[in-house]
Amino acid sequence: MQKGKSRHDLHLINFVLTFRYLIPSLDRSHAGFYRCIVRNRVGALMQRRTEVQVAYMANFENGEKHLSVSQGNAAVVKAPRISTFPRPQVTWFRDGRKISPSSRIAITMENTLVILSTVAPDTGRYYVQAVNDKNGENKTSQPITLTVESAPADPIAPIIIISPKNTSVVFGFPEVTLECVANARPLIKLSIVWKKDGVPLRSGFSDYHRKLTILNPKLHDAGYYECEAILRSSSVPSVNAGAFLSVLEPPQLILEPERHITVEIEKVVDIPCQARGVPLPVMYWYKDATLITRLNVPRYNVLSNGSLQINGLMPDDTGMFQCFARNDAGEVQTFTYLAVTSxxxxxxxxxxxxxxxxxxxxxxxxxxxxxxxxxxxxxxxxxxxxxxxxxxxxxxxxxxxxxxxxxxxxxxxxxxxxxxxxxxxxxxxxxxxxxxARTRITNPPQEQSVIKGTMAVLTCGLTHDPNVVIRHVWQKNGAVIDVDAIPRMRLDEAGTLYISQTWSGDIGIYTCKVLSVGGNDSRSAQVRVR
Missing domain, CATH: 2.60.40.10 (Immunoglobulins)
Known part of the structure; x- marks a missing residue:
């Protein structure tokens, strides 16, 4: 079991046989995120994190406070600070009487009391009572003394006291609220108009148009929301303020690996893991419950599509690989067992x-x-x-x-x-x-001049591998000589060509070609008859 708090991981081992982690005496130090890690000889897997929240309530800060405001302006009375969880239910009181919102009184989502267009009777002692619904505790703050000073009863141009804040909400959440508190004099002529991306809205208003609530927010509800404070029947210019609403979508896996992957050693493997969400999820890979960036293995690379690529697989790469897709709306995970085989x-x-x-x-x-x-x-x-x-x-x-x-x-x-x-x-x-052995002509024919009517002898001696069959082919001026068809010519076993009763028609260039699987060779010589 791991507990994650800030950036530190604490290893916890107080397990019972049912694999539940027991906290015997719960206190504030136990608050945080917990993960269960399961290990065996195959590897390790992490459970999705679980948050433990501890309800508590301390005391309000000490000391009485004083606040003064000119008549007609807004009095912004912030609730005294108190350390508590969860956020308490806060009720404002003045001189022992409960204060409820009205056209002139606003209590913001941050529990700030805003008194609009103040008058002298607003002077008094204000305090808050906070109730923790989880543990039943309640605390009362020190009083805040408000003094409203006299001032001319002149008209006051619209001014936005509490502006909308940039807000994020997770898709599927029941509702989200933006608020805008404005002041002017005469207050009765003050109107607040809400717009989304410049287009006026027609519904969702409450608390005298000071709050805009969007039910079941969807992705298309994201945008820029603006409140405009207008003093009717007046030439005084309006004022406006705005904020962005972001609708977040928790990660959803769109491509997962098979539960078991077997790859040969030294190969390259891509383990797929892709997710969608708003904002786009960031992918985190773990091997046996350890973030791969902490393993310092250069062969592990997270690709741009979120998949994990492992180069040059080694036996030690065998184990459980887990992919977490995380964004501000949550996380989702998948896993596979990688077996590297030889x-x-x-x-x-x-x-x-x-x-x-x-x-x-x-x-x-x-x-x-x-x-x-x-x-x-x-x-x-x-x-x-x-x-x-x-x-x-x-x-x-x-x-x-x-x-x-x-x-x-x-x-x-x-x-x-x-x-x-x-x-x-x-x-x-x-x-x-x-x-x-390569077939080679070692005793080539020689150029010669013979007397007409005598014999010409053209040798074609060679060396060759004894296992190779040799064939001699003689040519005259490039044409093959058919020795068997010419009675005056004879070819012996050594490849020598004999030409008897030579005459002028025998003049030419004679070529001996040797053909064999051990190679081919050829030599030429000129014969003259005088």
Whole structure:
């Protein structure tokens, strides 16, 4: 149980088994706002606050007071100060007789006595009697002596003695009252007119138009209210005073979180909480009954729409989160339990058996799931090639977890293993990499000049991976030569082209093309016949 008073929180522990907080000897020090906080191993929740009010009544301030006023002016007699709760019922007396409101007597909502257009017989001793309806106590003040001094009986222009005050009322409250007390002479010709936003009002008046009461105030009743004091049948200008009436609407939740939210560790979560009201409610978030601003966790951010965003979830974020929407009309709350989970690593797409040509790049896949996000390590045999802290030349750990080898070498052939690790365990997957030697022409055809009728020999020797099938294609001036269709030409297993009984029609540029999955290569040479 917490008691909030001013800005201090006191922790109270006097519980009975029914979870009620008992105050055995109630006194004024116990007044304030209380909240019940419920805790268990899951977390903590706060109840909406409850106010404890303690009725009491002290004594009126001591000392007799004196007040003097010129005849015709208003006498404003304030009630002596008294410390009490709740606000007492106050009755004014003069020389032992009760004073009731009249066309010339006003008793304001603040219990101030206003005597309008005073005359000599108003001189006397005034006092108040206060009654506390809650505890039955009553107190009588010291007298206030009023003296009305003589003055010429000239007309007095209207003047507002008590002006309307800016007032707030909660939507749904039974009524709200504004007051305006004015004086003038002759008082009988004084009129008070009420307006809302400049438009005259026709009803709601009492106490000789000195009070305006709005029943069941609604949001559209908010506005600027003005009273105007007019001296009829006179050229004296009127006077006016005004105040704003605000109609407050308690907060109402329009978007709440689910009662249970489960999110993986290291993820980002938005816990929704939106409310409406007048004025617009301010959102306060609590974790296990502690205001999140006191936790000093930079990862907790209240968004502009009132929702709570938590970045990079950690296990300690697990708990009860409570959202309070508050404004001057009240508060409303909702809550959710956030569970931050961890999941063992799982390789969803492991490395496949792959083949690459020497000198080219290859990517071995390793895509994972898990919470927290698994750490990836690549190995060939016992040797670590790439990880979060290790990276050998030519081996790059990609953001996806895959391994890039660039460029590949013949020596890179072998079995590769991807290890995925987090706090919940390890998963692994392996694949074989085959690196083919690149097919290259190492004994290209040479330019030559042969005697007509002799043989021209164009070599096309090469190196290649023994597991790769090779195909030779010869071209003359860019056109493919169909060796089988020309009896004078022959192609041996090594790819050498033989041209017998050469003649002038054999002159040209001859190109040897080697085609294979281990790569392609080509070389050219010019042949002349003389």
């Amino acid at each position: 999941i063992p690593p799982n390789i969803t797409k492991g490395p496949l058996d792959s083949t690459v040509i020497d000198g080219l790049s290859v990517i071995l896949s390793c895509e994972t799931s898990g919470a927290p996000r698994p750490a990836i390590t690549w190995q060939r045999g016992e040797k670590v090639l790439a990880s979060g802290s290790v990276q050998l030349p030519r081996f790059t750990l990609l953001e996806s977890g895959s391994l890039l080898i660039s460029p590949s070498h013949i020596s890179d052939a072998g079995s590769y293993t991807c290890l995925a690790t987090n706090s919940r365990g390890v998963d692994e997957s392996s694949g074989d990499l085959i690196v083919w």
